[in-house]
Amino acid sequence: MSQVIKNKDNKFDVNNRKYLGSKYKLLDFLEEKITKNCNKNDKKFDCFVDIFSGTGVVANHFRKFSKKVIANDILYSNFVINKVFLNSTKKNVDLEKVENKIKELNNLKSTKGYCYKNFGNSYFTKENASYIDSIREKIEYYKKTNKVTEQEYFVLLTSLMFAIDKIANTVGQYDAFLKHIGKESYSKGKHLIDNNVNKKIFLKIPIIYFDGINEVYNKDANELIKEIKCNVLYLDPPYNSRQYVDCYHVLENIIRWEKPKLYGKTKKFERDNLKSKYCRKTHSVYAFEDLINNADCDHIFLSYNDEGIIPDNEIERILKSKGDLKIYSQDYNVFGNGAGSSKKRKVIERLFYCKVKK
Ligand SMILES: C[S@@+](CC[C@H](N)C(=O)[O-])C[C@H]1O[C@@H](n2cnc3c(N)ncnc32)[C@H](O)[C@@H]1O
Numbered sequence: 001m002s003q004v005i006k007n008k009d010n011k012f013d014v015n016n017r018k019y020l021g022s023k024y025k026l027l028d029f030l031e032e033k034i035t036k037n038c039n040k041n042d043k044k045f046d047c048f049v050d051i052f053s054g055t056g057v058v059a060n061h062f063r064k065f066s067k068k069v070i071a072n073d074i075l076y077s078n079f080v081i082n083k084v085f086l087n088s089t090k091k092n093v094d095l096e097k098v099e100n101k102i103k104e105l106n107n108l109k110s111t112k113g114y115c116y117k118n119f120g121n122s123y124f125t126k127e128n129a130s131y132i133d134s135i136r137e138k139i140e141y142y143k144k145t146n147k148v149t150e151q152e153y154f155v156l157l158t159s160l161m162f163a164i165d166k167i168a169n170t171v172g173q174y175d176a177f178l179k180h181i182g183k184e185s186y187s188k189g190k191h192l193i194d195n196n197v198n199k200k201i202f203l204k205i206p207i208i209y210f211d212g213i214n215e216v217y218n219k220d221a222n223e224l225i226k227e228i229k230c231n232v233l234y235l236d237p238p239y240n241s242r243q244y245v246d247c248y249h250v251l252e253n254i255i256r257w258e259k260p261k262l263y264g265k266t267k268k269f270e271r272d273n274l275k276s277k278y279c280r281k282t283h284s285v286y287a288f289e290d291l292i293n294n295a296d297c298d299h300i301f302l303s304y305n306d307e308g309i310i311p312d313n314e315i316e317r318i319l320k321s322k323g324d325l326k327i328y329s330q331d332y333n334v335f336g337n338g339a340g341s342s343k344k345r346k347v348i349e350r351l352f353y354c355k356v357k358k
Pocket residue numbers: 019020021022023024051052053054055056057058072073074075078219220221222236237238239244245275276277278
């Protein structure tokens with residue numbers, strides 16, 4: 001693997017995202033338990049699957065222990081990021097070209113379009129919303145006129161997404177925006193909004209490792225599971241009723257760029273097809289059981305904390321029907337309910353391990 005970008009200020013890595021339920025801080029815990037149980041004689045696995053991959057940090061981490069990784073997520077925005085970090089090759093990405101395009105994008109004049117109209121003065125300042133309009137239109141133009149390959153198009157979109165996250169007037173999720181947009185960061189000694197919100201959006205370059213032999217999908221996990229085979233299946237489904245598409249609808253909307261009609265104060269698009277069964281109490285047990293029944297693998301690891309909506313006795317029943325079960329746990333600090341509260345509290349992060357009986 002070769003690392004390619006050198007200028008530190010101008011680059012970003014796969015783990016530079018605030019994401020609800022990200023396992024970035026739990027990677028050591030996951031590595032220890034997963035390699036101890038599956039990595040016999042330090043031999044790499046043939047295939048590691050991260051089927052609810054979110055940011056993709058787990059899939060990326062396990063590349064060093066596996067000949068191939070497969071990452072999947074129901075959100076198209078996550079698929080795009082996974083493509084970039086897992087599927088880039090020297091053939092499909094010309095980095096010098098991408099760097100030049102990013103420079104062009106950072107120097108565009110603003111235009112008042114879809115983002116300005118819908119997200120200006122709420123999720124973004126009016127200025128940044130109109131810069132996002134020009135940048136997003138230009139990326140689409142590069143693709144339509146074959147100025148970039150499809151993979152380079154994904155790189156530019158990823159760069160835009162990471163840049164948007166930095167200047168958004170949110171706590172990291174887009175199910176609400178903060179007050180005080182348009183005001184100074186400080187007033188009368190009070191901190192009103194994050195300083196970054198008022199800075200001009202700035203696109204950086206991703207740190208890419210060129211070993212693009214991995215596979216990336218944008219499917220419902222319960223469908224994909226019927227099509228794949230692997231040694232290690234890692235599961236990190238949503239564990240409560242907060243739908244990821246509600247938390248990340250602004251990014252998903254800008255990346256899809258179909259410019260749908262938006263509803264309500266929070267400006268969400270019609271998104272029933274992106275809602276997860278794992279966030280519904282009545283559907284989650286059935287969905288989990290179906291997933292496990294269809295899994296063709298040697299080892300299953302499930303991350304699920306002690307506040308999840310699938311009851312422990314159901315998880316244990318379902319996994320025991322597939323093989324032998326062990327449960328590991330670790331205390332973990334989360335902030336509030338994930339909805340932006342700044343109060344820290346402890347949850348118990350559990351890792352259920354099932355050695356599948358053949
Ligand atoms: C807890 S997060 C995963 C976090 C990830 N492990 C990380 O470290 O960033 C759960 C993810 O599952 C995705 N998801 C929810 N339902 C899904 C489904 N039915 N099929 C595929 N992905 C799904 C969500 O979009 C979300 O990104």
